[in-house]
Amino acid sequence: MKYSYMGKGVPRIDAFEKVTGTALYTGDLRFPGMLYTKLLKSPLGHARIVNIDTGEAEKLPGVRAVLIGKEAPYKFGIYMGDKTVLASGKVRHVGEPVAAVAADTEEIAERAVELIKVEYEELPGAFDVLKAMEDGAPLVHENMSEYRHAPFIYPKSGTNIANHFKLRKGDVERGFKEADVVIENEFYQPQVQNVQMETHTSIGQWLPNGQINIWTSAQSPFAVRHLLSVGLGVPLHKINVVVPYLGGGFGGKAGLHWEPLVVLLSKKAGGRPVRLVMTREEQFYTTAVRQGFYARIKTGAKRDGKITAGAFFYVWDAGAYADYGVNITRAAGYSCTGPYEIPHIKCDSLTVYTNHPYGTAYRGFGHPEFHFATERQMDLLARAIGMDPVEFRLKNAAVPGRITATGEKLREDAGRVDECIKAVVEAIGWGKKAPKEVNGKLRGKGIAALWKAPAMPSSTSSSAILKLNEDGSVTLSISSTEMGQGTPTGLAQMVADELQMPIEKVKVVTKRETDFSPYTWQTVASRGLFMEGNATLDAVRNLKEQVKTTAAELLGVPKKELEVAEERVFALGRPDKSIPLAKLATAGIFPDGRGIGGPVLGYGYYTAEGLTNLDPETGQGLPALMWTFGAQGAEVEVDPETGDVRVVKMASAFDIGRAINPLLLKGQVYGGIVQGIGSALMEEFIFDERGALLNKNLTDYKICRTQDIPEEMVFIPIENPQRNAPHGVRGIGEHPRISIEPAIANAIYDAAGIDLFEIPMNRERVWRALRKKGEKRAFA
Amino acid sequence: MSKHKISVRANGQLYERDVEPRRTLLQFIREDLGLTGTKCACERGDCGLCTVLVDGVPTKSCLVLAVEVDGKEITTIEGLMEGEELNPVQRAFIEHGAVQCGFCTPAFIVAGGALLKRNPSPTEEEVKEAVGGILCRCTGYRQIIDAILDASKGAKK
Numbered sequence: 001m002k003y004s005y006m007g008k009g010v011p012r013i014d015a016f017e018k019v020t021g022t023a024l025y026t027g028d029l030r031f032p033g034m035l036y037t038k039l040l041k042s043p044l045g046h047a048r049i050v051n052i053d054t055g056e057a058e059k060l061p062g063v064r065a066v067l068i069g070k071e072a073p074y075k076f077g078i079y080m081g082d083k084t085v086l087a088s089g090k091v092r093h094v095g096e097p098v099a100a101v102a103a104d105t106e107e108i109a110e111r112a113v114e115l116i117k118v119e120y121e122e123l124p125g126a127f128d129v130l131k132a133m134e135d136g137a138p139l140v141h142e143n144m145s146e147y148r149h150a151p152f153i154y155p156k157s158g159t160n161i162a163n164h165f166k167l168r169k170g171d172v173e174r175g176f177k178e179a180d181v182v183i184e185n186e187f188y189q190p191q192v193q194n195v196q197m198e199t200h201t202s203i204g205q206w207l208p209n210g211q212i213n214i215w216t217s218a219q220s221p222f223a224v225r226h227l228l229s230v231g232l233g234v235p236l237h238k239i240n241v242v243v244p245y246l247g248g249g250f251g252g253k254a255g256l257h258w259e260p261l262v263v264l265l266s267k268k269a270g271g272r273p274v275r276l277v278m279t280r281e282e283q284f285y286t287t288a289v290r291q292g293f294y295a296r297i298k299t300g301a302k303r304d305g306k307i308t309a310g311a312f313f314y315v316w317d318a319g320a321y322a323d324y325g326v327n328i329t330r331a332a333g334y335s336c337t338g339p340y341e342i343p344h345i346k347c348d349s350l351t352v353y354t355n356h357p358y359g360t361a362y363r364g365f366g367h368p369e370f371h372f373a374t375e376r377q378m379d380l381l382a383r384a385i386g387m388d389p390v391e392f393r394l395k396n397a398a399v400p401g402r403i404t405a406t407g408e409k410l411r412e413d414a415g416r417v418d419e420c421i422k423a424v425v426e427a428i429g430w431g432k433k434a435p436k437e438v439n440g441k442l443r444g445k446g447i448a449a450l451w452k453a454p455a456m457p458s459s460t461s462s463s464a465i466l467k468l469n470e471d472g473s474v475t476l477s478i479s480s481t482e483m484g485q486g487t488p489t490g491l492a493q494m495v496a497d498e499l500q501m502p503i504e505k506v507k508v509v510t511k512r513e514t515d516f517s518p519y520t521w522q523t524v525a526s527r528g529l530f531m532e533g534n535a536t537l538d539a540v541r542n543l544k545e546q547v548k549t550t551a552a553e554l555l556g557v558p559k560k561e562l563e564v565a566e567e568r569v570f571a572l573g574r575p576d577k578s579i580p581l582a583k584l585a586t587a588g589i590f591p592d593g594r595g596i597g598g599p600v601l602g603y604g605y606y607t608a609e610g611l612t613n614l615d616p617e618t619g620q621g622l623p624a625l626m627w628t629f630g631a632q633g634a635e636v637e638v639d640p641e642t643g644d645v646r647v648v649k650m651a652s653a654f655d656i657g658r659a660i661n662p663l664l665l666k667g668q669v670y671g672g673i674v675q676g677i678g679s680a681l682m683e684e685f686i687f688d689e690r691g692a693l694l695n696k697n698l699t700d701y702k703i704c705r706t707q708d709i710p711e712e713m714v715f716i717p718i719e720n721p722q723r724n725a726p727h728g729v730r731g732i733g734e735h736p737r738i739s740i741e742p743a744i745a746n747a748i749y750d751a752a753g754i755d756l757f758e759i760p761m762n763r764e765r766v767w768r769a770l771r772k773k774g775e776k777r778a779f780a
Numbered sequence: 781m782s783k784h785k786i787s788v789r790a791n792g793q794l795y796e797r798d799v800e801p802r803r804t805l806l807q808f809i810r811e812d813l814g815l816t817g818t819k820c821a822c823e824r825g826d827c828g829l830c831t832v833l834v835d836g837v838p839t840k841s842c843l844v845l846a847v848e849v850d851g852k853e854i855t856t857i858e859g860l861m862e863g864e865e866l867n868p869v870q871r872a873f874i875e876h877g878a879v880q881c882g883f884c885t886p887a888f889i890v891a892g893g894a895l896l897k898r899n900p901s902p903t904e905e906e907v908k909e910a911v912g913g914i915l916c917r918c919t920g921y922r923q924i925i926d927a928i929l930d931a932s933k934g935a936k937k
Binding site (some may be wrong): 007011012014015016017018019020021022024025027028030194195196197198199245246247248249250277279280307480483485486532547663664667671672673674675697699703704705706707711765780 | 786814815816818819820821823824826827829832856857859861862866870873874875876877878879880881882883884885886889898904907908909911912913915916918919920921922923925
């Protein structure tokens with residue numbers, strides 16, 4: 001084959017725009033008459049709104065619309081319709097917007113916000129997720145039972161529990177009886193923020209004729225359109241959602257966020273476009289964040305290393321609104337074991353409302369949180385039965401043929417976690433003699449495995465349109481957004497390979513626009529390359545079919561003898577029977593001038609296969625389109641004086657099925673590792689006793705900088721192709737970030753002999769654990 | 781608020797504008813000059829995404845007032861191409877996969893280029909130091925560091 005792009009490090013197709021500053025993001029767009037929004041935010045965590053006086057603000061010259069919650073009673077929410085765009089009746093978290101002003105300039109809007117007077121009556125708050133579950137806890141949503149919600153969400157009326165996911169497999173009590181050793185531990189992860197470099201940005205326009213135009217930094221344009229339509233009660237075709245480049249999403253820009261607010265402001269301002277750019281501070285406490293997490297896990301194993309039973313109790317601090325949280329609760333619930341076969345399982349995974357900022361998706365969709373718990377538990381249980389943690393993992397690994405928690409028998413082509421574990425063991429030199437102390441610092445190694453499948457409705461679909469242009473080039477339209485993950489580049493490679501044409505002649509449309517773009521469910525769940533890939537391959541097949549049909553007539557050759565390559569349709573071995581694609585793009589022409597065929601527009605789709613609903617009582621069923629398995633290994637250095645932890649080396653192996661673009665793949669892996677290190681060692685929301693976030697800026701909430709990255713990062717791709725995937729690929733966007741925390745925690749134990757159960761493992765926490773260990777020794 | 785007339789050369793072009801004294805250089809660049817390649821992501825000097833060159837020196841433009849750059853020369857990402865060609869740092873960013881969402885990319889390219897002008901053969905530590913004030917949430921920095929090193933004189937071509 002002349003053109004081969006599979007497995008090549010093709011530079012990303014959007015790189016030129018991005019290195020020259022010409023790539024446009026929502027915040028770079030300007031429209032005539034555009035107004036600027038500022039928000040008045042609640043200073044209280046839980047309070048009744050007694051009165052709002054906007055009189056003074058409205059009088060300020062240049063103010064075009066002031067909106068308060070009472071005027072916007074619409075309920076939004078992807079799985080649970082629990083959220084209004086402005087607090088109405090009461091505020092549920094510090095930072096929740098209470099009023100919004102649209103004005104000629106940001107300065108005027110800001111001044112107007114200062115003129116709004118709000119009278120509150122403070123209520124007792126639910127600031128601790130476990131206490132929020134108790135009887136008599138202050139209710140965050142008194143009317144939860146009236147909320148519209150997805151059928152697979154199980155709220156508990158009269159409590160703060162927004163979803164209770166249950167999984168029951170085998171007989172867990174019998175399993176514990178069969179065990180020689182049973183251990184039980186608690187784990188905790190705080191709320192954190194996605195910290196996309198681009199804050200949430202939306203421009204909305206609601207014209208008097210009912211047309212709604214939106215430009216927004218959203219991951220999923222069709223989800224925005226759908227949720228807005230349902231929430232506002234506006235017909236779908238009246239809404240057009242445009243998504244330019246996204247400055248990072250990591251789940252936090254999935255679904256609907258502030259689009260309804262700018263649209264409602266626009267309506268009040270007579271249809272002028274209204275822009276809202278979240279400040280960094282608002283990004284931390286007004287918009288969506290990652291849920292907090294508490295786990296209690298009980299696991300039993302036989303002395304020979306076989307796990308007999310696991311009881312998993314997961315509690316998610318959803319904050320004030322459920323958003324994606326209820327589905328994260330579910331996804332973590334059905335994946336609760338991690339990549340292991342356990343015969344007897346009980347899992348209860350609960351979303352609990354609190355008066356914290358509202359939780360949403362963040363790269364990994366709950367998996368980094370629960371893998372911290374399960375992969376720590378694996379090490380602790382191995383230690384309890386006196387077995388090497390690698391051997392223990394391999395013994396229980398969910399390899400093909402074994403049964404998952406939901407009763408799925410893993411297919412032969414499901415991917416191999418055991419190969420990932422072995423690759424990482426090799427890469428970090430597990431079990432090899434290494435110095436325990438280097439320059440007064442303690443060194444250690446740790447390993448953690450992982451798995452994750454896309455969490456999505458069973459009939460999720462994607463589509464693609466491939467247009468043949470008049471010069472023989474092609475233009476691919478898809479609706480998976482480009483937020484840095486590089487899916488469009490991978491798809492361009494697939495198209496060029498399939499059509500056997502230079503990739504330079506394949507264009508992928510960068511802007512997404514629901515009026516023109518083909519439908520896709522969402523840009524989430526590490527599903528893009530798999531699902532848009534299958535849809536794209538289908539569109540290529542359809543385009544080929546169309547050009548062959550016309551060419552068969554023109555060349556007088558049966559269609560089945562025709563091939564498409566090098567921008568031509570031709571019969572193999574017959575150079576006279578050949579026609580350029582360019583001559584078929586608008587219509588074919590017979591020698592006498594008659595036309596045949598028409599403009600060529602390839603259409604393709606893919607719908608997730610073989611997924612089923614899960615049983616509401618037992619969680620049994622088929623939730624996974626594909627499992628991506630992986631393992632991560634850390635080598636760390638602990639400073640015994642300060643508690644400072646430095647990651648020396650991080651090795652990662654994932655069974656990605658097939659590497660389409662190793663250059664971009666490496667970027668996903670390195671990026672995920674460093675994001676995970678931030679969460680493992682430094683990131684955490686710190687609240688005061690009344691629920692106010694104290695570190696809502698990047699001075700006090702640190703993320704990794706260049707100086708914080710490991711000395712060495714190793715990535716080992718494992719390639720066992722998935723049968724129903726385009727070229728065998730599996731998703732990888734989220735996975736490199738999943739088992740960083742437990743790998744580091746396990747390495748810290750190896751280095752310093754301390755067991756950590758809470759994230760982040762910052763200096764203070766590590767130092768305290770080291771001191772405690774010292775004390776024990778002193779009194780022993 | 782009374783305005784001040786300032787005269788600035790940005791990417792080789794002369795601009796004269798009346799600005800309020802409180803206007804930041806970042807606002808001036810993005811809103812008044814329409815050079816939106818420079819990004820705003822925290823407005824308090826934490827993230828470095830607004831980095832531009834002021835008389836050749838990398839500067840966080842959210843921490844400088846527009847009136848302070850009167851008579852000075854500003855270089856932004858839009859002014860870095862060499863004619864119709866990408867400069868070596870831009871090229872290296874593409875080749876190394878140092879770009880993902882692209883929101884921080886302009887700042888890294890501006891700061892990386894300034895480093896190489898000052899120090900044509902930096903060590904890895906010097907590169908980390910020079911761009912250490914700029915945040916990226918996508919890449920994990922490895923490929924950014926590699927790209928800048930590769931664009932330097934010291935790199936084996």
